[in-house]
Amino acid sequence: MKKVISVATTAAMTLSMLAVPAVVCAAEEAATATAGVVLQDQTIKKGLTSFSVPVTVTKSAKITSAELGLSAEMYFGGIYKAVISKVSTEVEGLNAEIKDGKVSVTGSADVKKGDTIATVTVDIIDGKGNQASSIPENSLFILNVTDAAGDIAATDKADASAFLLVGSASEATASVKFGSSVATVKKNTVEVPVTINGSFSAINTRFRVSNGAKIKDIKVVDTDTFEVSADKTGICFAPVKISEVKDKEFKNEKVATLVVELPETAVSGQSFEVSAKFFDASNANKEAVPAKVENGDIIYVMKGDGDLNNTTNQQDSIVLLKEVLYRDADSTYFAEGWAADGIDKTEEVAYTISKLGSKKLEDAAYEALDSDKEETVKVDASDCSVLLKYILERDARTIDGDITGEEDFLYSDYLAELSAAK
Numbered sequence: 008m009k010k011v012i013s014v015a016t017t018a019a020m021t022l023s024m025l026a027v028p029a030v031v032c033a034a035e036e037a038a039t040a041t042a043g044v045v046l047q048d049q050t051i052k053k054g055l056t057s058f059s060v061p062v063t064v065t066k067s068a069k070i071t072s073a074e075l076g077l078s079a080e081m082y083f084g085g086i087y088k089a090v091i092s093k094v095s096t097e098v099e100g101l102n103a104e105i106k107d108g109k110v111s112v113t114g115s116a117d118v119k120k121g122d123t124i125a126t127v128t129v130d131i132i133d134g135k136g137n138q139a140s141s142i143p144e145n146s147l148f149i150l151n152v153t154d155a156a157g158d159i160a161a162t163d164k165a166d167a168s169a170f171l172l173v174g175s176a177s178e179a180t181a182s183v184k185f186g187s188s189v190a191t192v193k194k195n196t197v198e199v200p201v202t203i204n205g206s207f208s209a210i211n212t213r214f215r216v217s218n219g220a221k222i223k224d225i226k227v228v229d230t231d232t233f234e235v236s237a238d239k240t241g242i243c244f245a246p247v248k249i250s251e252v253k254d255k256e257f258k259n260e261k262v263a264t265l266v267v268e269l270p271e272t273a274v275s276g277q278s279f280e281v282s283a284k285f286f287d288a289s290n291a292n293k294e295a296v297p298a299k300v301e302n303g304d305i306i307y308v309m310k311g312d313g314d315l316n317n318t319t320n321q322q323d324s325i326v327l328l329k330e331v332l333y334r335d336a337d338s339t340y341f342a343e344g345w346a347a348d349g350i351d352k353t354e355e356v357a358y359t360i361s362k363l364g365s366k367k368l369e370d371a372a373y374e375a376l377d378s379d380k381e382e383t384v385k386v387d388a389s390d391c392s393v394l395l396k397y398i399l400e401r402d403a404r405t406i407d408g409d410i411t412g413e414e415d416f417l418y419s420d421y422l423a424e425l426s427a428a429k
Contacts, residue, residue: 042068042118043162044075046127046150046169048215048284053176053295056139057092057130060150060169061123062110065218067354068158070101070124073112076153079129081146082170086134089148089171093128101125112157120358124159129171144295145287146173165215170284175297181205181288183212185265185281185303188363190371192310194269195223199281199303201242201263206254208291213241213284216267220279220305224266233262241284254291269307275375276315276356278363279305304363306371311394313341313376315350324395327376331388341369 043065049058062075079089091110096103100116103125112125129150131139152167161167184202191197203210213236216222222240227233232255233242242263246252269279281303288296311319313326326344333340342365345351351360359368373385378393 041158041160042066042070042120043166044152044155044159045166045217046152048170048172048282050172050174050285052174053144054141055173056142057128058148058150058171060127060129060171062125062127063121063123064118064159065162065166066120067118069115069117070098070112070158071115073124073155073157073159074106075110075112075125075155075159076108077110077127077150078153079148079150079171082149083147085146087139087142087146087148088132089150090130090132091127091150092130094125095128096123096125098122098124120354121362131173142173144173144175145289147171147285147287163219166217170213172285172287175295177297179297179299181207181296181298182301183283183286183298184301185283187301187303188367188370189303189305190374191269191305191307192375194271194273194307197267197269197305199265199267199305200261201265202259202261203257203298204259205288205296205298206256206290207244207288207296208252208254209245209289211236211241211243211245211287213238214265215240215280215282215284216265216305217280217282218277219270219272221268221270222265223268226264226266228260228262228264252291267305269305273307274355275307275309275312275317276350276353276359276368276371277307278355278359279307280362281305304367306359306363306367308371308375310375311378311397313372314348315345315353315356315372316348319398321395321398323376324391324398327386327394328388328391330376331386331391339369341365341372 045063045065047061047063049060051058077091079091081087081089091105094103094105094110096112098116098118101112101114101124103110103112110125110127118124127150129148131142131148133139148171150169150171152161155161182204186200189197189199214222225235225239225242227235227242233244236243265281267281283300286298286300288298290296308315309317309319311323313323313330326340329340329344345356350356356368376386376390376394378390
């Protein structure tokens with residue numbers, strides 16, 4: 008029978024056993040050079056002839072000079088040409104221009120992760136060399152970074168390209184959704200569902216995960232309907248015979264699962280966006296089906312890391328206990344505690360909060376701190392006890408020489424034994 012430990016008893020026990028000073032987190036490290044660049048995918052409505060593509064940075068950096076070589080073309084070939092016609096920047100202290108056929112950014116400015124350092128305009132030109140007047144729906148173009156110099160670098164091939172899709176002039180009648188928010192304490196085999204709604208005769212799409220995460224595998228639910236694309240980054244649905252072209256209706260159905268691997272450098276509080284590079288769909292009348300794409304996100308928090316400083320120690324037991332006590336008083340300690348320790352100002356945590364809000368980050372922290380997997384509440388006094396016992400046992404074993412250094416027992420049978428004993 009599971010033992011019940013009162014919050015008051017746990018509080019007294021924990022605070023008396025731990026003489027641990029509050030962790031004071033260092034201020035955000037000074038901005039460093041050579042930030043990676045990200046070109047963001049774009050979709051325009053039929054009738055428009057230009058794309059505006061933001062160029063963002065992957066980490067905080069001081070930009071004094073940067074140069075990007077860019078190339079644009081129609082994907083899969085075609086009669087239209089994509090031409091880089093203009094570049095601009097709204098960052099105070101920076102200037103942007105097209106110089107010797109390359110985008111040049113000069114000046115001096117400190118930029119943050121995710122900031123747009125320049126916006127590149129791509130015009131679509133027809134076969135006669137004129138600005139295109141009406142580009143067919145589902146026409147697809149790609150803008151690539153061919154080289155980078157100065158304070159920026161093309162660190163990831165997937166990031167350094169943007170797919171540019173000409174959609175329908177009509178309002179969206181379909182949708183594509185990536186699991187709204189997936190919290191994880193593991194860096195591999197993170198599963199993200201892909202759900203679609205609408206009526207289609209053909210679908211062709213590719214997926215993207217940001218911040219250096221990779222798609223390891225794509226599992227389609229119905230192999231008779233969908234197949235994985237040849238490059239293993241998307242899914243396709245189309246009849247083999249022209250005579251069999253007809254619409255198939257999907258009613259908020261999960262059609263695939265993306266298996267994502269996070270980079271080894273992932274830190275607590277870091278988020279990874281899951282999106283579609285493009286979603287090219289049509290009906291039996293060969294008309295484009297406009298769809299609203301709802302991006303998803305993965306938030307990583309190290310198991311047991313309540314204060315988001317990327318380690319698991321006795322301070323995490325105190326943070327967890329305070330959260331339980333605050334929540335019982337209809338409040339929350341996480342946001343207050345993170346702010347007090349300066350965690351919410353560290354680059355990755357600050358970026359996650361700015362993109363997704365603190366609520367999603369708190370939910371991810373709950374997932375990381377829920378040791379006994381009780382379903383009634385997210386975390387409770389029992390989780391405080393389990394985490395504290397784990398930390399004390401781990402430290403004792405380290406001192407006795409049974410284990411070395413940073414070996415993590417949180418994924419071992421020991422934690423399961425503690426949970427089962429409750």
